Amino acid sequence: MNDPFETIDPERLRSGYGVKWGSLPPGTIGAWVADMDFGVPPAVQESILRTTRQADFGYPHWPGGDPVIEAFEQRMLTRHGWRPRPGRTRVFSDLLQILQIVIEYATEPGDGIAIHVPAYPPFLASIVRAGRRIVPLPVTRGDSGWHLSHEPLREQRCRLLVLVNPHNPTGRVLSREELRSLATLAEEQDLLVLADEIHADLVYAPHRHIPFASLAPATITATSATKAFNIAGLRCAVAHIGSDRLHEALERAPLDIFGTPSILSRVATVAAWRHSDAWLTALLNTLDHNRHLIEEWAAALPWDARYHSPQGTYLSWLDLGGESLERRARVKLSEGAEFSQHTEVDTSAFARLNFATSPSNLTEILERLTAALLGGWPR
Template identity: 40%
Template sequence: MNAWSDLPFDDLDESDLLHRDGEKWAAVEAGVLSSWVADMDFPTAPAVREALRRRIEGDLGYPAWFDQSGGGPLGGVFAERMRRRFGAQVDETHVRLFTDINQAMLATLQVATRPGDAVLLHTPACPPFVDVIEKTGRRPLTVPLQASGTGWEFDPALMERAAASHDPGRCRVLFLVNPHNPTGRVFRRDELEFLAELALRHDMLVISDEVHADLTYPGHRHIPFVSLSDEIAARTVTLTSGSKAFNLSGVRCAVAHVGPKAVRGALDERHGLLFGQVGVLGVEALKAAWTQGDDWLDKVTRVLDRNRRRVAERLPDGLRYRMPEATFLAWLDCRGLCLPDPDPMPYFRDEAKVLLFSGPAFGAAGNGFVRLNFATSGPLLDEKLTRMDVTSRSRH
């Protein structure tokens, strides 16, 4: 029995992980431990597995819910979850389904903005989001989060200047990631209220990615942006899925709660094959996760809470770390190692045999950083931190 046996999910077998064919582990060479892409190593929630088994043994034909004007098969489930977990009242008929958050973001930008419009967002920014903005012909307008004490903050004055720096009406969208990836910040009510006022002053649509909301740690509270006021709800598109909290990235099902009536109408006019269609297995998996998976999620969150603290206790020599308030991601400042390359990822991959996510991939604000995924067993996390520490000490 190992020293971690007081919590579940600490008996992961490294050899089993190495034989997985998902992106996280298939990308590594023999002897390398993977901590890069944002998938957890933990087994799927039993309720989800059972729901998928029932569906596979049942009807896999065309579903009857391709017309989502009434909220589709997950409208009521999403509305009830928002009420129960976050105290937010939302209209279930405003829910539309997409294969993932990036697709929902792309569709929203396509129908609500024009090429050349600017999208205001914080950096470091998750690479797929910037990719969507740029490939739709829109312009990312970035404002950095800044280290402050033990956390990360944004400068309201910088946000205001950025929003006002373009021709009137051209900064069309505020894209908010809360909880934030990769820093793990959970924005406070006063911060969200400032952003709401900013959106109103500059007549901006708000796209709020809240996919990590279920992974908020004790002492912090996730506040859905849509809950701030009726006026804000009418201009906010909330995006979420089970891809992070329930490790369902591969089943491809995301929810968009589309507050603006004009955006809903424009999306509905294009419903069907143009923006893709969600499969029945994805819907069944997410429904089961949101209605029957909270006991499993509570256990996972306990492990993650312990692991984020473990990273702080065993932080490799020469690195700095501000403990995340949500997510299973550690944003590690490696600038103290004085590496010649602004990207520390190759150094840890080649020298420590630990694959992390490149910091510079999140933009210039990520130079000198890496992102470590700590959603794994205690023994495996310790092994990764030990390897990184030995390698870091060799620099001194």
């Protein structure tokens, strides 16, 4: 059986509807938006094809309960050792929708919302659009890697903390001790925590993902199968509402604001969480190989790229001197300045590189970047 992660088909990626490759000029490699260049697990593909063969595109009906919720609860218990509270999980379209609803129902205009910066750019934009105030928590670099500080929470009054773990873009995975300390601080400050754990299944040994709600039961946990199983465009996510106050508020909210993810998105999510772990294991082997390729490449640069190999995710955060490389290298990365927008933090020297691609394509990306960074041109 062929390794599905050994090679990719750029023509397939360019000819489809995906923004990662389809929005780029011919000859430019996409290494920016957080999609993978691989396909999807066989079980996911078969679940979609089965639904298509049945022409089953009506309004969803789950007489035995929503299968996404059941699959989520089982996965959290069996893979991550956390038992969600029954009746506290809702299905949404994506994490941005979850964030927006939590902001609207748990905070007021002008309230402070804390988040580690650099941060996922749409989260920063969402906070600002809602009329709330970003309280940036520093991400600092030490000898052993990136450190996510929580100390400003003791000094600044915030209503909500958006905790992204594993962290995007640095790939940092917080330890149990760090999370326990944060849980204590959140309780002291009466601080609501929204834990974005969408990359939980993409963690490299010996690191381990610890659900924050297992230490702080009032947490809102937001996650999805979309990152680990490459189905972002299908739009299905879940939120476990640990906070009694927020749970009661959402129970009173109009149902229409939550939306109804499709049958396709639900059957794909269930197939991913229930039947695709062998595919995930093989994927992680390739990603682990790729992150070490980048580590070796960064170490050979003639300047300190301030790089630490990510402990989770398929994203690398590198200091490339603020160079605009897309035209010269014909590689599109995510520009670092986007990850600190609407704050006084300066991340303009950095870029985020998505390494969820074949080793051969990653090698081509790194060779092009080397030629551009060191003054040459790619062949």
